[in-house]
Amino acid sequence: xxxxxxxxxxxxxxxxxxxxxxxxxxxxxxxxxxxxxxxxxxxxxxxxxxxxxxxxxxxxxxxxxxxxxxxxxxxxxxxxxxxxxxxxxxxxxxxxxxxxxxxxxxxxxxxxxxxxxxxxxxxxxxxxxxxxxxxxxxxxxxxxxxxxxxxxxxxxxxxxxxxxxxxxxxxxxxxxxxxxxxxxxxxxxxxxxxxxxxxxxxxxxxxxxxxxxxxxxxxxxxxxxxxxxxxxxxxxxxxxxxxxxxxxxxxxxxxxxx
Amino acid sequence: xxxxxxxxxxxxxxxxxxxxxxxxxxxxxxxxxxxxxxxxxxxxxxxxxxxxxxxxxxxxxxxxxxxxxxxxxxxxxxxxxxxxxxxxxxxxxxxxxxxxxxxxxxxxxxxxxxxxxxxxxxxxxxxxxxxxxxxxxxxxxxxxxxxxxxxxxxxxxxxxxxxxxxxxxxxxxxxxxxxxxxxxxxxxxxxxxxxxxxxxxxxxxxxxxxxxxxxxxxxxxxxxxxxxxxxxxxxxxxxxxxxxxxxxxxxxxxxxxxxxxxxxxxxxxxxxxxxxxxxxxxxxxxxxxxxxxxxxxxxxxxxxxxxxxxxxxxxxxxxxxxxxxxxxxxxxxxxxxxxxxxxxxxxxxxxxxxxxxxxxxxxxxxxxxxxxxxxxxxxxxxxxxxxxxx
Numbered sequence: 001x002x003x004x005x006x007x008x009x010x011x012x013x014x015x016x017x018x019x020x021x022x023x024x025x026x027x028x029x030x031x032x033x034x035x036x037x038x039x040x041x042x043x044x045x046x047x048x049x050x051x052x053x054x055x056x057x058x059x060x061x062x063x064x065x066x067x068x069x070x071x072x073x074x075x076x077x078x079x080x081x082x083x084x085x086x087x088x089x090x091x092x093x094x095x096x097x098x099x100x101x102x103x104x105x106x107x108x109x110x111x112x113x114x115x116x117x118x119x120x121x122x123x124x125x126x127x128x129x130x131x132x133x134x135x136x137x138x139x140x141x142x143x144x145x146x147x148x149x150x151x152x153x154x155x156x157x158x159x160x161x162x163x164x165x166x167x168x169x170x171x172x173x174x175x176x177x178x179x180x181x182x183x184x185x186x187x188x189x190x191x192x193x194x195x196x197x198x199x200x201x202x203x204x205x206x207x208x209x210x211x212x213x214x215x216x217x218x219x220x221x222x223x224x225x226x227x228x229x230x231x232x233x234x235x236x237x238x239x240x241x242x243x244x245x246x247x248x249x250x251x252x253x254x255x256x257x258x
Numbered sequence: 259x260x261x262x263x264x265x266x267x268x269x270x271x272x273x274x275x276x277x278x279x280x281x282x283x284x285x286x287x288x289x290x291x292x293x294x295x296x297x298x299x300x301x302x303x304x305x306x307x308x309x310x311x312x313x314x315x316x317x318x319x320x321x322x323x324x325x326x327x328x329x330x331x332x333x334x335x336x337x338x339x340x341x342x343x344x345x346x347x348x349x350x351x352x353x354x355x356x357x358x359x360x361x362x363x364x365x366x367x368x369x370x371x372x373x374x375x376x377x378x379x380x381x382x383x384x385x386x387x388x389x390x391x392x393x394x395x396x397x398x399x400x401x402x403x404x405x406x407x408x409x410x411x412x413x414x415x416x417x418x419x420x421x422x423x424x425x426x427x428x429x430x431x432x433x434x435x436x437x438x439x440x441x442x443x444x445x446x447x448x449x450x451x452x453x454x455x456x457x458x459x460x461x462x463x464x465x466x467x468x469x470x471x472x473x474x475x476x477x478x479x480x481x482x483x484x485x486x487x488x489x490x491x492x493x494x495x496x497x498x499x500x501x502x503x504x505x506x507x508x509x510x511x512x513x514x515x516x517x518x519x520x521x522x523x524x525x526x527x528x529x530x531x532x533x534x535x536x537x538x539x540x541x542x543x544x545x546x547x548x549x550x551x552x553x554x555x556x557x558x559x560x561x562x563x564x565x566x567x568x569x570x571x572x573x574x575x576x577x578x579x580x581x582x583x584x585x586x587x588x589x590x591x592x593x594x595x596x597x598x599x600x601x602x603x604x605x606x607x608x609x610x611x612x613x614x615x616x617x618x619x620x621x622x623x624x625x626x627x628x629x630x631x632x633x634x635x636x637x638x639x640x641x642x643x644x645x646x647x648x
Contacts, residue, residue: 058379058380059408059409062382083377084382085382086382088386103326103434104353104431106328106445107326107329107331107356109331109356110355112356126445127328153434153435154427154428155429156428156466157400158468158548160466163553164466164550166550167550167555168461177459179458179459180439180452181455183439200438246437249441251443253325253448
């Protein structure tokens with residue numbers, strides 16, 4: 001049986017120790033949003049590392065990234081990205097091309113089309129368990145599932161925390177813990193100079209019993225968890241967390257159905 | 259130089275209004291696969307009628323097939339695309355790569371425009387989609403002037419830009435706040451606009467709502483850097499909004515292309531646009547990163563707009579009697595304006611209101627039919643609104 005891989009998005013809590021089947025994804029400085037710590041190539045020492053680029057990029061960013069990629073060291077074996085402009089830059093490079101389009105990879109049709117270009121993709125966590133299983137059944141290549149972490153709920157190019165602070169003339173914070181006023185539903189609003197990412201303030205965990213030969217591995221986002229890699233994997237394997245996002249909760253597009 | 263003015267149409271009546279008021283093309287949604295589940299939308303029969311209507315005027319119609327696909331959407335999708343091609347719509351607007359590749363692989367005779375949901379803001383992403391066979395890209399609203407110029411230079415693909423209307427706080431398609439808070443799927447057309455709701459931290463309450471987009475002052479620059487189509491947002495909006503916004507942009511665009519757009523004219527149209535939208539607007543991302551001035555922070559700020567007083571149904575040239583369908587209260591003594599695609603905006607004071615052979619002082623029943631003695635010629639679909647001072 002093949003070994004399942006764990007792709008861990010690195011944050012302050014990760015000690016970067018070498019662990020079997022664990023691969024680290026480093027949010028690249030100036031090319032990622034929703035993190036309080038990002039990394040330059042020189043900071044990345046681990047073998048078999050990935051860059052993580054989740055920004056929508058502007059033309060100037062593309063030029064800058066092109067320059068960075070000319071100096072890509074051998075310990076970087078691939079890039080997880082959201083913007084297809086990145087694919088155009090790396091399509092001829094001998095590295096993994098892994099698409100992590102946060103809210104777009106919701107069907108096996110879409111995923112299989114992307115898999116013609118990509119090494120693999122991350123299945124969107126916005127869908128139900130049944131939908132996920134149907135994707136696994138029909139995917140033409142093994143895919144990655146979002147295993148554990150806070151789920152991104154909004155990515156804005158705007159400086160939402162800073163704008164709010166400027167409006168009220170109060171000190172701006174990089175991380176704001178906010179609640180919707182009626183439901184009291186909590187979110188984490190994380191800002192850097194490239195925009196704002198809102199996360200659902202419940203630690204999400206994929207449900208047990210997802211087993212398929214079509215899984216390359218699980219993505220784990222360590223941001224805001226204060227857990228090291230081993231603890232994250234243990235939490236994921238125990239699947240003791242109750243927040244399972246949309247796995248049992250199919251969304252609707254007909255208002256009358258709500 | 260042909261610059262397209264592209265207006266929204268949530269139903270057949272709005273489509274006719276948009277085209278009559280000067281749109282070169284309209285975009286609409288069918289009953290399925292479109293991101294405005296709350297609009298009335300179009301059945302295949304209505305799409306056929308709408309396409310014929312547009313084509314008879316030598317204008318175009320684009321159909322949105324722009325949801326994020328889920329597995330169950332596969333059923334009937336190919337057949338739907340074939341149906342659209344048989345109707346001979348001018349293009350589909352989509353962001354899902356499967357739909358693009360399905361159209362190309364099956365050789366379904368449909369032109370494909372890439373939806374803004376794909377969030378293209380750079381030339382490399384534009385190249386990727388161009389290589390897939392997309393003929394036009396609807397750029398992300400976050401695209402800057404420099405981005406547009408570079409994309410055009412590197413790809414020479416047709417570019418469509420939103421020029422007016424509501425904005426998402428998020429980058430389009432990168433938000434599931436509505437899904438989380440209401441279970442209504444934003445990427446399947448049921449967004450509950452929860453960025454306009456209020457949030458709180460330990461200090462204050464606030465909304466994250468963006469002010470609207472308005473690029474009136476940058477139209478000339480947009481044309482110079484290669485924008486081919488100016489798009490107006492608002493498939494959920496009413497006929498008055500569609501007519502007013504479309505007509506303002508039609509007249510500004512024509513004047514711009516004829517070198518007759520004066521500052522005075524532009525200021526007047528800006529006033530009309532701002533009043534009609536009843537939300538504040540800004541150029542947003544075109545020339546700078548929006549800051550705190552470009553957002554709202556307190557609940558819903560919209561004032562109810564009761565400017566739209568009546569729709570002209572008919573005009574009796576002999577007796578100079580206009581038949582009007584009331585849309586908001588008006589009464590004798592009111593100073594109003596008539597506007598329409600084929601008339602200059604004209605001021606008029608209401609002296610008498612005729613209703614079923616009676617003279618009344620107030621037209622106060624919704625959609626009541628009345629007649630006014632108007633000394634100048636009007637046409638069906640002209641509109642009457644309160645006077646907007648110039």
